[in-house]
Structures are given as C-alpha cells and as structure tokens.
Amino acid sequence: MPEPAKQPKRKNPVQRTRAPTLPPASRSRVALGLTAAAARGLFELQVCQDCGAVQYPPREVCRACLSHCLVWRLQDGRGELITETVLRAPQELYFRERLPWRVGNIRLDAGVNVIAFVHASVGAAPCRVRIDAALDRAGQAVLIAVPPHGRPDLSDDPKLREMTCDPRSRKILVTDGKSAVGQAAVRALMEAGADHIWIGEAEPWKKDPGFEALRDLPEVMIVPLDVTDGNSVRELAGEIGGKVDILVNTCDCHRTFSIVSRRGVETAQLEMDVNYFGLLRLAQEFAPALKARAADGATNAIAWVNLLSIFALSNYPSHGTYSASKAAAFSLSQALRADLGPAGVRVINVFPGPIDDEWDQLERPPKLSPAAVATAIVDALKRSVEDVYPGDVAQDWLARHLANPKALERELSEGAQ
C-alpha cells in the first residue's frame, strides 16, 4: 500500500507561485452526462433502451443498433485491467507538470473498453479492477481504476490526490463556527488532518458553550467575521485571504416562516443577507485570493464548500423564505463555480435535508445530526464530487426532483415532506 501523504514542507518564499494549468476541459453535450453523474460521485454510462448495449465513449446513437434511445444508468464498474502504460511525454501542460501518469485500458464486464487512470494500489496488469468516476481539476469526469474490493483513498495516490480536495494538511476557513453544524465541521476537519482552521465568529457577545470549547482545540484561531457586514468580510480577506486553501461557508440563517406567517420582509431580508449576500460578499473578497494560489505547491488553494439546503431545489412552503434564499445562494454558487473553475478551485455544494437543530424542530424525523452534515462535508472534500445530498430526505427529494420537478412542487405545496 502506498504511504499516506505527509505534511508538506513550507513554501519557499523566494520562488514564484506558479499559475494554474488544467487538463483539457472541453466535452460534448452528450459527454457531459458522464460529468453530471461524477459530480454526485456516481459512475454512469449510456445504455441502449432498444438493444441493451452499454456505450463508451458517450455518443448520440447506439453503437450496436443505431437507436437514439440511450439513457444514463449506474454501473458497477467491474472489469479487467488488460494493459497499462506510463505517460511520460504528454503535450498538455497540466499533465507535463505532474509526470509520470499511470494509465490503463480496462475491459468492463458491461462490454466496453475504457481508458482510465490507474490507482497506485492496483497491481500490475492483467488484474481485476473497478472503475470509479472522478472529477479532474477542470471539473470534468475522468475514470479511475481502483482495486475491485473496498474503497481506496484517492489521496493515497499522489497523482490522484489532485482529483480530491483532501483537507489533510490544508489551511481552512470555517465562516461560521457558532452554529451546531459549524462547530461539528471544525471538529470533523480537524479530525481529517487540517493543518490550521480559522473559525469565523459573528456577534461575539452571544455566547455558546460548544463554541467556547472550540478555543481549546490546537491549531485553531477564532476570527471576527460577520458576512452581513461587507467591511468585516473585507478585513478578514485582507488578513488571511492569501492563506486559505479551503473555504467552508457554514453561514446559514434559517427562520421557519411561510409567506403568510410573518408580515413584512425584515426576516426574509435577514435570511437573504446571510445566505445570499453573505455568499456574494465572501465570493467577492476571497475568490480572487483563492484563484491566485490555485497552483501554490502541495498546499494550494483548492476548494470552496457551500452549506446549502435541499430546500434550494424546490420550495418547501412552511420554510418558504428560507427556501428562496437558499435557491438564490445555489444560483450564485453556480456563478462562483464558473469563476473559480478555470483556476481549478472546486466549488462543492452540500444540500442537506432537515437538520436536527432549533430551526427544524417541528420537522419529523429523519433529521441529520450536525455531525452527519460535517461528515458529509469532509467526505465530499476527500472524494471527488461537487454536489452532495446527505441523508435520506435529501436523497429522496433529489430523486423526486430529477424524476419530475413539477410533481415534487405539488407534493410540497400540499404540506407533505
């Protein structure tokens, strides 16, 4: 087994910080189907609805019967590594800067051959492997051959670590450490080997015992940050923006009102100010600094995590204004992704269902514990995904949303969860 990555050396300050390069990013519209699944951690291929043939690479019509009725289906990825090679002289700058690359040709049991990166823990060809989909630094799907059993850590392979945003050895800003999820996220990131965590604190006069306990953790620093205050965001970005490798935006204002259950817009504006404008303020102040350090050695700026909500996909009327603010944040996160993508900084959106906190008090179980949300955040960073739907409720809503968004809208408007 390969050695786990060690704490990298400090940067040599007299050397130039390199500019980021990316693997080829262009894909056809059909090929983006592979990326759509990989973004959620799934390996899907097209399957012909007429003759059943599995397709690779993605295409417009069936390779066997020319039917255009191709649908994306989850694959188990099992197959055999037939042959492999080591890439030593590629033309693409991204690959040249990270030589050498272990690449293999795999015959899937499903009947197609694929080219994939081969994980260091896979033995010499020929041997049985499993194919996983991952996102490369350009945010596009690539295939990775891993041993057939278990789930090896992509970070254990120094090349494939590039596909992840592993928090190990990273300097991380958790924008709100006061919420239950924020506190849990700090602890989970520390557990995952973060080098240093800045913990944002708004309204310091409001004390919370769980938050006070975070002060005792090693390698953390409480910093003033109120995302409703542009000056506060600017001050902090000026101070630490050039050091942050991963920004985890846990800022969340959740009030459980429907349109008619509270007069006026003040509360809805507060939700918008934190959930939407807060993200915008953070993006304007921190994104440029992250982009500038996207190729800064082994501890480069690498990811931005947004705590959204499954309510962002379809409005949950009893949390109507909150849902709308999260939908706005979701939309803005797409713009942020477009901005950070060309630098190779990944934007990961986390869409939890109801969380077991004050504001989901009246929701029936199942509810996610704050620790489960934190685990989902760390897991998303360690894997190679950009959209995460932790928990049963989120998975259920997502499936219903993908199958028929209008049906989900109707179901939610009738008060059902």
Added chain:
Amino acid sequence: MTVAKKGEATPKPQPDLGVILSSVIASGDVRLVDLTQTLSPDFPPIVLPPEMGQSRPFRMEEISRYDDRGPAWYWNNVGFGEHTGTHFDAPIHWISGRDRPNNSVDSMPIEHFVRPACVVDCSAEASANADFLLTVGRIAAWEKQHGRIAAGSWVLMRTDWSKRTDPVAYQNLDETGQHTPGPDPDCVRFLVKERDVLGFGTETIGTDAGQAAHFAPPYPCHYYMHGAGKYGLQCLCNLDRLPATGALVVAAPLKILNGSGSPLRVFAIVPASGRSD
C-alpha cells in the same frame, strides 16, 4: 426700506443671536461635549430572541469611491434600525405611548430638542454591580446635593458603561440575559409624576436595566416614560464630562415619518468650569 414715521415707536433692534452665541462659544466660557458613539458595524445592537423581529445593526455599503462606479466621489448607502447606536426613543416606541399626541420623532415639539440635563453619577455603583438600580432614595440624595430636578429636564444616568469599548463587555450577556444598570420602577414613576422630566438617558443599550424584563411592569422606563409622553436617550457617552447640573443638551432626532426613534448626534453645551464632581 421702511422708515419710521413720526409718532411711531422706533423698532427695538433685535439682538444678533448668532453673533452672541458663537462669541460665547469662541470665548472659551462654554465648551461643547459630544455625547454620541460612532455609528459603526461593530457597535452592538439590542439583542432579542432570534424568532422575534430584529433591529438591523448599522451597515454601510460603498456606492463608489473615486472609481468606475462614480469617478470623482465617495459615498455609501447605510442601513440601520431606528434604535441603533446613540439613539432617541419617542413615546410611540412603546405600547403605553401609542395614543399620545405628537408621539413620533417627526411630530414632537422642536422646543424639546434643546433642554437642560441633570446628571446622576452612578459610576461607582455600576462598577461594583452591573445590575445596579437607580432608586428614589438615590435621586433624593442627589437633589439634596444639587437641588430639585427642574421640570422639563433630561435626567441622565452616568454609569461610565460607555467606557466598555469591548462589545462583549458592553452587552454583558450571560445565560440569564443582559446585566446592565438602569432605574427601578419606583424611580421612573417618581421622575415622571413628581418631577415631570423631559426624559431619561443612559449609557447602555436600553433606558431600562438589562434585567428589566423581570420587573413589574416589564421595562418600566419604557412603559412609564413613553406612557407619559417622555423620551429616552440610549448609548450616550462622555457623561463623565458633564456637570451634575448646568448642561444644555441638544438632541434632535431625524425627522422620520411616524418614526419611533432615530440615531442622532447628541451634544451638550456646558460652562467651561463645569465638572461632574
């Protein structure tokens, strides 16, 4: 030009008040004391349970700063609740004052903007006890030393609380709520009924004590003062630079239609020799 006709009295020349007052100020016989905290995003707002409507803290967003958004000028959009920073409370703020005449900041009499102040120094007591309450007995002792509180005066409670520049210490919240000094219910009743004051001012976030939600009635200073058409001033500073009597306070809130209060610039005109002690 009008010429006085024979037999009519020559009009008495009007004193030039602008010249007189500015020369008094320039002479050094009086000094001006700013009683206002700076409006800043870091200045703590009132804390209410989170499910209630919230007063917005002071926020400032740049419109332009000699840049592409406006090449030759710098300016900001600001936002805040009516009760932010050093601010004025009008009678309409409280349910007890809702039916008073002229009870909002736009309708209150302009004469009330300039009034004398009595400053009760409670700094030693507040330093020893954050929950210190101003009592009728304490007022009586003050009057024995400084004379009876004149009707229509501000009564300002000096606690030196404004010297707590750390917002955490200024709020002074624990799990039982806020701990800041203020008047007790009898004291407020006395000032309203027996002294007919203009209003009550403090250095803390409320005119009431931090624990006043538990008093009978809750928030007595708001309840009685506003119920009688009196005013409140909060988050004042520099009260330690005022004499116990003899200061003239200028406190003119923004003219907000039906406004319940407003941040404002409060200052005092005091004799140059005036000291609080």
